[in-house]
Amino acid sequence: MKHGAFAILPLAAGAAVYGFAFGLLAAQVGFPWWGVALMSGLVHAGSSQIVAVEQFATGGAVLGAALAGAALNLRYIGIIASLSEVLRGLPLRVRLMAIHITGDENWALTMAKRAHDPGVGFRFLIGSGLVMITVWTVSTSMGAVIGAALPDLEKFGLGFAFTAAFIAMARGLWRSHAQLLPWITSFAVTGAVVLLEAPKAYAIVAGALAGLIASYLIRQRGAGRG
Amino acid sequence: MTSSHWILIAVLAMAAFAIRVIGLFAGDAIRASRFAWILDDLPGLIVVSLVASSLAGQPLITWVAAGAALIAALLTNHVIATMFIGFAAYAALGWFGV
Numbered sequence: 001m002k003h004g005a006f007a008i009l010p011l012a013a014g015a016a017v018y019g020f021a022f023g024l025l026a027a028q029v030g031f032p033w034w035g036v037a038l039m040s041g042l043v044h045a046g047s048s049q050i051v052a053v054e055q056f057a058t059g060g061a062v063l064g065a066a067l068a069g070a071a072l073n074l075r076y077i078g079i080i081a082s083l084s085e086v087l088r089g090l091p092l093r094v095r096l097m098a099i100h101i102t103g104d105e106n107w108a109l110t111m112a113k114r115a116h117d118p119g120v121g122f123r124f125l126i127g128s129g130l131v132m133i134t135v136w137t138v139s140t141s142m143g144a145v146i147g148a149a150l151p152d153l154e155k156f157g158l159g160f161a162f163t164a165a166f167i168a169m170a171r172g173l174w175r176s177h178a179q180l181l182p183w184i185t186s187f188a189v190t191g192a193v194v195l196l197e198a199p200k201a202y203a204i205v206a207g208a209l210a211g212l213i214a215s216y217l218i219r220q221r222g223a224g225r226g
Numbered sequence: 227m228t229s230s231h232w233i234l235i236a237v238l239a240m241a242a243f244a245i246r247v248i249g250l251f252a253g254d255a256i257r258a259s260r261f262a263w264i265l266d267d268l269p270g271l272i273v274v275s276l277v278a279s280s281l282a283g284q285p286l287i288t289w290v291a292a293g294a295a296l297i298a299a300l301l302t303n304h305v306i307a308t309m310f311i312g313f314a315a316y317a318a319l320g321w322f323g324v
Contacts, residue, residue: 017306035227035235042239051276052238062233070241071272074265080246081253099246160288163280164295164312166273171299171308173270182267183274190275194282203282207275208268215267 003120004106004127007113011105012131015046016139022050023143024150025161029057033144040137044103047169048072049140054162055201064201071208072169079107086110086121098122101129103136181218186211291316 019040026036031053043049052069056062080099087095106128113120170183190207194200248256256262281292295312302308 021306021309031231032227035231039235039238042235043242045242047273048238048242051272052234054276056230056234062230063237066234066237066241068272068276069238070245072269073242073245074268076242076245077249077253077265078257080249081257083250084254087250095250096247099250100243102246159280160291160316161309161313163277163288163292164298164309165305166276166280167292167295167312168299168303168305168308170270170273170277171296171303172305173273175270179267179270182271186271186274187278190278191282194279200279203279204272204275207278208271211271211274212264212267215263215271219263 001123001127001130004110004124004129005131007124008106008109008128008131011109012135015103015105015132016135018046019136019139020143020146021161022046022053023140023145024147025050025143026053026140027144027147028150029053031144033141033148036144037137037141040140041133043069044100044133044136045069045073045076046103046136050162050165054166058159058200061199061201068201068204076102079104082111083107083125086114086125090122094122098126098129101126101133103129103132106132178218179215182211182215185214287316287319290319 023033023036026039026049027033031039039049048069051072052065055065055068080102083099083102087098090098102125106125109128110120110125113124186207188207189210190203193203193206198206256265277292281288291312294315295308298311299308
């Protein structure tokens with residue numbers, strides 16, 4: 001367990017900076033530091049939390065904000081499924097704890113280490129995961145403490161920090177040119193629906209669905225050619 | 227915190243854990259199904275939609291700052307660097323009265 005806990009420290013330092021920035025933004029839109037800590041400990045998913053908080057702050061419905069955030073977590077179905085060998089044979093409560101503390105960073109590190117050393121397993125995953133969730137919860141809380149003490153940054157364009165964060169997330173999710181047309185479709189449909197003065201939550205759903213349809217049609221066309 | 231804050235945290239936490247539990251018990255089956263591509267595509271499409279909803283109907287300064295953030299994202303692929311450069315561009319453009 002110690003091996004995982006120490007090995008994850010460089011990645012945890014990077015997550016701490018991101019967590020601090022998230023906490024600062026969350027405090028500026030009305031979350032107390034302990035509310036941020038509670039969210040970070042219970043949710044433990046950075047991009048999901050930042051999306052939900054932004055949607056909440058811009059007047060989106062609570063359920064819509066939560067679902068928009070949750071949708072970003074769908075990748076965890078694949079991530080957790082890939083851990084089936086690592087978690088095999090463990091008691092259910094240990095597996096449930098392990099999947100909660102599994103994030104992008106400690107999952108990727110565990111899988112990378114395991115590729116070279118099959119002896120790396122659940123102890124490494126849990127050691128690194130405990131460090132990650134602790135660092136994430138503490139850093140977001142510290143960001144919220146500082147954020148609450150700062151003046152209202154919205155007049156300096158703080159809201160744009162969320163937009164910039166989404167742009168960075170999109171860059172991180174970019175895999176290949178096959179995504180280009182679905183992404184353009186999503187962007188255009190969402191923008192059009194917003195300009196029609198529909199609620200943003202509906203625009204986001206419409207844009208995502210339009211992108212999925214575009215992706216499906218492209219795949220069908222590709223399969224037809226194949 | 228208001229009740230809305232509490233509900234947001236509770237629903238988000240339950241959804242996040244439910245997705246992980248689905249991955250634990252049904253992840254392999256879902257990944258082998260013909261719907262697996264939706265899991266791959268949906269997160270990116272949601273994020274792009276979020277960017278579009280943030281920019282639609284906004285003044286030129288927001289679009290220019292978004293362009294700066296996009297360049298930063300392409301060059302650095304780093305969330306904090308992109309947020310910092312985008313926010314700095316937005317503040318600078320506002321300062322110069324663009």
